[in-house]
Amino acid sequence: MKRFLDRWMGLVIIWALGGGLFLTHLAQAIRLDESLQTVVLGILLPATTNIGVLLGGIWLWRSDFNAAAIRRIGGWCVIGSIVLSLSATLTFRAQRATDVQLADQEFVVLTAASVGLLVGFVIGLYDAQRHRQKQQIQAREQALHDLHMTTRNLVTMTDREAIADRAVEAAHDILDLPISGCWLYDDSEESLVPVAITNEGTELIPDVPTYTGEGSLSWEAFETGEVMTFDDVTDDSNRLRSETLIRSEIILPLGDYGVMNIGSPETGAFDEIDVSLARILAANTRTALERADRDHQLATARDEATQLNRHLTVLNRVFRHDLRNSANVIQGHAELLVEETNDAIGDSARTIRDQATDLVTLSEQVRDIERILQSESYERQPVDLVELISTQLDRVERDRPAVETDGPNLDRCLVSAHPLVESAIRNVVDNAVEHNDKQTPRVDVTLSQSENWVEVRIADNGPGIPDDEVAVLERGYETPLEHTNGLGLWLVSWIVRESGGEVDFQERSPRGSVVSVQFEKASQEIPTEDGTVEH
Template sequence: MGLYLSSRIISMVSSPSADLLTTALDVFPAEAAVLAADGEILYTNNQWRAFGLGNGLVGADAATIGDNYLTVTTAADDASAQAAADGLEAVLVGEEEQFSLEYPCHSPTEQRWFLMTVQGFEQQGARFAVMGHLNITTRKLAELEVHEQNAYLEGLHGAVQDMLQTDSQEEAAERAILYLDRILDFPIVGLWLYDESREVLEPAAVSERSDALLETIPTYEGGESLSWDVFTTKETRVFDDLTSVPERHNPETPLRSELVLPLGEYGVLNIAATEPNAFDERDVTLAEIWAGTVTQVLARLDREAQLREREQEVLRERDRLEEFASLVSHDLRNPLSVATGHLELAQEDCQSDHLEIAVEALTRMEQLIEDLLTLARQGEAVGSRDAIHLPSLVEGCWATVETGDATLTVATDRTVLADESRLKQVFENLFRNAIEHGGGDVHITVGDLVDESGFFVADDGSGIQEADRETVFQAGYSSTTEGTGFGLKIVQDIVEAHGWEIRVTDSTEMGARFEITKIGFFDT
């Protein structure tokens, strides 16, 4: 913003309309003055005079007419005053036509900022300047608040990254308190975590000043403290004067104000001060932002801990399954191979329907062993996931299955992230299942679900009764004598290992339809 005095208005000073000039300047919402080339103040408006009266000047002195503004400014031992003097002098000597400067001018009771603008002009061969000081305190305070909040959020982001480098909630709590202790001007900052086994709020981390001020850091049990109340209600509470709160944990506490914030199911954050009414609305807002962030960090660490525990369980289960697979592979296959070999020799010596039945039984045993080994060795984990083009994979799987007169329609062009070798097993087993139960001339369709949550494999066979749709995935279940009963169980394990889900329903041709959902397609 600027304050400009045109030559047209200046020319009116010696005219009968000179009052228009003074009236215009007096209603202008800034302190304005007209200066001579040497810096002498020739005229000031009402705003200028009011400012002088408000800052200790009396009577006519408030106008400061006759004072040398340049001399006063140059003499001030202040960087802003020196910058103002340099800029003003440059305009007065004609080196610059305009100058502006934002500067602080705080009083004992309030913070203030002003915008100084100077415009030079010539009149009847003489050099003058018109100067204005506009109060920009409201804007400046808003800018400072935004800057402070941005700095707070940037620091918050850094603190979050630091907390996420830990493996435990306790260590994350300690880092959170270190950060809060740096940015908050309150003596007590502490974080309590809920111990489910003991059903208590246990102190996980407190600031150094907390230890110095409090003799002991308490553990809170159910129903006996303000912190426990906040933990159970999940609502932030501000206590302006603890002496008036009978529910306080320690009647002799040196604390007078307290801000207690819930951390979801994980605990509470306490901020306290030794004087009453210590927390304003801004304190509460910033603390709630931080409490919400800490809660998210604790939740993530909790999920990661559960995931690590689950991974350990999977590894232990895989070890047991490997042991079982070894037993099946060696202790069953060896005698099975011996029996198969002797049976082949017996068939060379004689022909008998009994021998054919024995061959079929041994072949079925071999299929059972293969499926058992697949279940045992694959476990519940998947390998690396790659972008798999479904049409290409499906057609490749179809080529490896004995399809007879069965036909296939591929009605999808999606790409999915999956373990390729294991996804092949899904389609191969579903194809075999459809052919075994739907007949040699069954028609199979692979397509996209309408809600785009996954894909389906459907056939026009006899379908699966609604009462059997849960049991078809159980190990050993089969509605035909040819099936091993493990094919669909393998399908379910692979699907769930990817984090997907599978369900059975009717196809549009009243056959069976397997829908695999919750898939994150690579091409979306």
């Protein structure tokens, strides 16, 4: 009621001024006997401006100007009429003071008031329009700001229906679009199911439809991915319902997730700004749905990976434990057979012993690989390569007297490496010996240093590493047709990578292979168990 009275207040001012001045001019035309020129200029012309103001008031009454804008225009009408009539009156008084007397002063003052009324109406209309545009710009900026804040809130949500609810709420509260809803795609039903509708929407359409591919504009927008706008949706024969209370409509696709519909019972209710802001809201909603979907997939994959890791940990422990125990039993009995027999049975016993030894080694390699895969908390530490290499070469000479070795002629060489680097060097040396077909296998280990790096070169005189195995190691993964022989070289590659170094496999001339491993230099200090530093 108050808004109604406020709106009529401005109109009453305009009509009262226009009507009052018109009646005054009409009374003058009837009462006075004036010349034609005076009647035209002093009565008919001002009366015409008054009629124009009265018609302008009627136009304002039917326009979409709010009460404040109409009051503003009425105020300018009062100001214009008063200013020009006072100006005319003051002019007459100034001229009277100089003994200049003008005729028809009453006509001139009334004419000035009428002209001022028209000028005030025009200025007020311009001022109200400019003020309205300013308010629209401010409202648009505020809407964009609120949409930005809504987006920040949307992307934190993980539930699809909660995102749809927030989007519909934003359309209602921020964009001032009271009739809106979200339909999300349901894989099981192959349809767009309503999940969030404003109260105004359910009041207008109590039976909210589910959209399928049969005769539905929403489904068409969903499939094409194109925004659809209608000034009067009843003009489109493809609509789902022939009888609908919705006239204006905006249908916004949300990618593969569904559509967002905005409607109005009035025709031509949405302008370009409404469509533009609705597009932004739909794009933000789609982004939030994509993020929620991605987070759900990641969470599912994470849970599956955690469960799988637990299963693999149990299987790996049981496998390594049982395999090692069984292999040790086989190895022990094979040793007894080798010592007690010298014939073909002895040869078979030696084969059994060697295979059991390989199984024990495989078990140890699996253990080391598991430690690498679960070594996020491990830090690189200083390691003396000279001592490590000497230990491995001494072991080989002790266990295999036929093997000749040659190590680096250095006292110390510290590198920064993973705690399992000893396993990497051991596997390279063992690989050089075990696959060597020479009567006198030979392993030569050299060290070379630059300013920041140390290179270890382990060379042998065996048949070399097959090219297809080198290709697999360099590629980083195996296939059923392309794979390495065992886990040793994989273990080397992974430990060196975790050490921040590089490994390279080369051919040795005239025969054999060279495994080159690079490590970053460490400071000349090694921490001991009691916390002191060994130099």
